[in-house]
Amino acid sequence: MPIRLGVPELVLILVIVILLFGVGRIGKIAGELGSGIRAFRDGLKSPEEKAEEKKPEEKNE
Template sequence: MLNNIGLPGLLLIAVVVLVLFGRGKISSLMGEVGKGITAFKKGVSDGSKDDEDEDKTLADGTAARDVTPEAETDQKKV
């Protein structure tokens, strides 16, 4: 159904949206969308940095180490 929408169809939709909502409302909405995308990207990058920091150190400040019993590590290698 939507496979046949070309440039004229998209322009018609844009004009109808502009008439219904007005230029000011659409520009403020796009500004809010941009702020949301920026905040999302910042949150994702901050979260990945926090994960890397948690992987390197434990809550008490000591380095993380593998405490898996040798019997289990032997089974995983096979």
């Protein structure tokens, strides 16, 4: 039996999560999750790509 979540169920889950953790803590968790994902993406890049990002862009005039 598959579980199907509609909009009312998702809203109820969101309200329960906010009541348990509070708005401030959820924002902190989301920020840490975002920085973790960013670090993971940076770790997947090759050393050449990292060196290219650190170079300032040369302007052709």
